[in-house]
Amino acid sequence: MRDVAKFADVSVATVSRVINGKGDVNPETRKRVEQAIEYLHYKPNDVARTLFRGKSKMIALFVPDIMNPFFPELARAVEDVTNKYNYTFILCNTDGDLEKELTYIDTLQQKAVDGFIIVSSTITDEMLKKISVPIIALDRFFHSELASITVDNYQGGREATEYLQSIGCQRIAHLCGPESASNTMERLRGYMDVVRDTDWFLSSYLLSCNYNMEQAKVMTMEMLRNHPEIDGIFAANDVMAIGAMKAAEQLGIRIPEDLAVIGFDGISVGEATSPTLTTMAQPIYDMGTRAAEMLMEQIQTQVAPKTIETFPVHLLERESTKRKKVAHG
Amino acid sequence: MRDVAKFADVSVATVSRVINGKGDVNPETRKRVEQAIEYLHYKPNDVARTLFRGKSKMIALFVPDIMNPFFPELARAVEDVTNKYNYTFILCNTDGDLEKELTYIDTLQQKAVDGFIIVSSTITDEMLKKISVPIIALDRFFHSELASITVDNYQGGREATEYLQSIGCQRIAHLCGPESASNTMERLRGYMDVVRDTDWFLSSYLLSCNYNMEQAKVMTMEMLRNHPEIDGIFAANDVMAIGAMKAAEQLGIRIPEDLAVIGFDGISVGEATSPTLTTMAQPIYDMGTRAAEMLMEQIQTQVAPKTIETFPVHLLERESTKRKKVAHG
């Protein structure tokens, strides 16, 4: 910058004015400075700016694990928005581990990140207190004091279950995610409200699986052996639904003829399985976009409106439930 | 920091010494400073350190698209290593777009990132010249002046093709990736060296598909219609292999009985399809780890040894090729 100033025969202050387009600069001077910048290939040092401003134009996204296909799409959406605003995007895998989250928070705040978007089941007040910049909860709800973007998980759980009924399923099991995650608990509630008062419901139709495919497969296999009467499975995410389908396949149970399977999320892998997976699709990319936009707004305006936004889910009917509709009941 | 100094009744220089463990500090003074730090919850400002040092302890990974399941695993590996070294990890989706890459390079160097790991087919000398920090090419080779981590793509292509022959395939087609990518060109060369001199090979058995599932499906469908004699497909990545399987399914062609399919990469989605996908598996996580370790080393030692490392691939035999072995020829 000093070089530029010298070259254009002005002071660094003027160079700064030109770069930032702030303050009045004589058009001729401006031109001279611009040429000097061009000629010297000058690029402002962002670190120095950050030091002065206390803002880095970086935001971070915390996800439990990027290897679950749900999250790359979310990450992609956030990155696209941050690019639009000329921000830099930092992705952090937390493994759902509070320690890791806390470490990331410290490190990143020392680097003056301007905001956080967090997918986490382990958000604590301690954690929130540490964070002095805007923060948005995504995919999982924490409490009403924290701005959040989620889908209507309860409604989704309900619809998925009712849909299985509507295609003729008489015994519907549910694969639930980890208890700590608010989203899966809501989906469970939706399921329970449909099945609780039926004459067939058994508590052993309810499996707790940690959003994990391998585990879902093993547990489903055992359940289907003990309960051959099950003719429908609602899995709380697509990855578990795929595990359930693998289990059925291994047991020689046909999908969808003997057993209908519906997942939750709408990840594109669901199109790659055979049969393709019916699912309650979330508008994943839109949610990521919205969360990022909201964060940008909070960063720019300095106000945190604690908005709670809930997106709808929609039924994506594919092969794993494609039966002729049957009258039932 | 001034607050800490005041509180501990020392100068900022001493505080700095304590924090960095450099220079001699009287044990008692040290203790006092440490207590002050503790008491005031002091965290050093990393931006100021970066400004002074010219190094940010951040590295960036460029990938074409995080939504291809191959890359999350790579990204995960890199992140794990950067965490180990207390570095911060920045993920960038380039969409294979040179403009985006160039923009990222500028932005990040202004933020003083310490190194780059780049998965790209569009690396240019112009790009390399812009980068004044260590850089490693991953998954795709550029030229011998640039350190790189790849697999033996030629050997993999060869083995995949020979394997299809060994299980009795008589007419083997190949789905190729984008011409600009060195990896797919090598796989193609491996395939060609096996089939070129056979009496059955036709140039129309060779399809160019851009690593894209939808496109692979459409093109495979057309090829299988025109060439019902094809009984084996080697796809240059798993995503295209899945597209090919979808195409076969839609045409009522049975896998593996009528048509054997082998992919390349070894992404875990290959286990979720049915039939599960046979593939030439790359040690994805190891490659990511190695690239990151190599970068860390170059950053620390300031020397760039231009190492070219080639990892082996191995055959992962799954259902999409599970036939009884047949004598042939």
Added chain:
DNA sequence: GTGAAAGCGCTAACAC
């Protein structure tokens, strides 16, 4: 319209 100078928070000479 432009320049001089202070200061963002830290580190590394250099004194003492």
Added chain:
DNA sequence: GTGTTAGCGCTTTCAC
């Protein structure tokens, strides 16, 4: 063993 100070590269009052 510890304090003083210059300076990393930038922005922004405050004079002129």
